[in-house]
Amino acid sequence: MYLLQEIIFVFFTLLTLVSAVYMAITTNVIYAAFSLLLTFIGVAALYIFASAEFIGLTQIMIYIGGILILIVFGVMLTNKVGNQPIRAKSINTVSGLLLSSALFTLLMNSIMEINFSKLPWIKNGLMVSGNTTPIIGVNLMTQYLLPFEIIAVLLLVALLGASLIAGRKDN
């Protein structure tokens, strides 16, 4: 049973990493969009492995069912302008590689130094078993109400701005 879990975990980790790398290096925009789909699925599966099935499924609904569809939409409509498929070229390879590896080292270092298993909120989280959805709901409406409302207002402003830009009639 444990071995099976291990195999599934490795499978989804590899899926996430390989599709993310492929997305970065491919020159075909539509392939990049669809490998982003696989990355999102892999990340959602990793969330579910961390017993956060609510977050995992929300990730699928919002990122795959909403945001990625809009990206694919854009790519599909603009992919061929005058029979010439748009190709994404790789530029600034060296500096990009340096920057991302520096960021990776920084993150890796801090993750190693924090020692997550000793943190109090991780320990509290480990005690929660079973259904996490009611706990998330109650906490969002009590302890974290202010950030929640701020995010809601931010999204509303973004929505209004988007419809303002889309609906503007230039003379």
Place this chain on the structure above:
Amino acid sequence: MTIDIIFKLILIASIFGLSLVTAMYSTLAERKFAGFFQDRLGPDRAGPYGLFQPLADGLKLLTKEEIIPESANTFLFLAGPSLAMLTACMTSAVIPWGTYIEVDGHKLPLQVADINVGILFVFGVVSLGVYGVMIGGWASNNKFSLLGAIRGASQNISYEISMGLSIIALVMITGSLSMREITDQQSGFHGMNWYVIKQPLGFLIFLICSFAETNRTPFDLPECETELVGGYHTEYSSMKLGFYLFAEYINMFISSAVMATLYFGGYNFPFMHDLGLSQNVVAMLGVGALFIKILLFIFFFMWVRWTVPRFRYDQLMRLGWQVLIPLAILNIIITGGVVLFFQ
């Protein structure tokens, strides 16, 4: 432990088989009903009452020449119908098909996976379902296919919102996202405490949205043959076309099952606890009750298809954004008020 795993495997195989058989015979039923509504006979040559027609159709699709357009993207062209079929079959895992049966003192629930976020799983799979249409339509490299794919995608994301909002009102009453728990809550009042009584508006919105999500008439604009030849599957032939058509019928079966489970009591049937029958018999009768409900919903889907004409595209968008979403929000507010009042 082993008996559980063996039972799960049998369950998965039988659910898979049942959905395929139901979808297969839905195609025949659709043509029979179409005949009935249009005052003609429908298919009646293959076997008695045309009962072998689905087999003949399947064989025909399998033996047709397989054409992949030269300018199509082969990999994505093949991935499209496969993805459509995969996502159509996935939802059945979280639907509770019956209570539980007892074998040697083991309680074996008639459900593949009782996850506590079942409804979210259904929505996740529904949102994945768009990709089959989108990938296939784009990869065909055909204007009509692309238009069909874009229509399908925009229709799906528009109606997903009101579908989700109508479910939020339901979840406010149930207090749970688990499909099994929601079904069990409806077993009160002699198995008649169905949520459609408490959520009539929510059910109506959900019903309309499931028509849109399964691309059925009056929302079948992605494959609207009067404007778009065949829509997103114009370039498909042979069994790949068969997969797309078949996925539509499986989707119809599954969304009927979801509606029956969430709003019509699922496997609960009237007086289920008062008959004095053993648990196994009640469970089997419950499965039968669920299937009767599902078949009635499938009949409703077909009834609407051969009665109501197709929407225009702007009408479809207006209905989704300007009617259903405000109605769903109103439903949430009313439900919230009622829940607070009775607390």
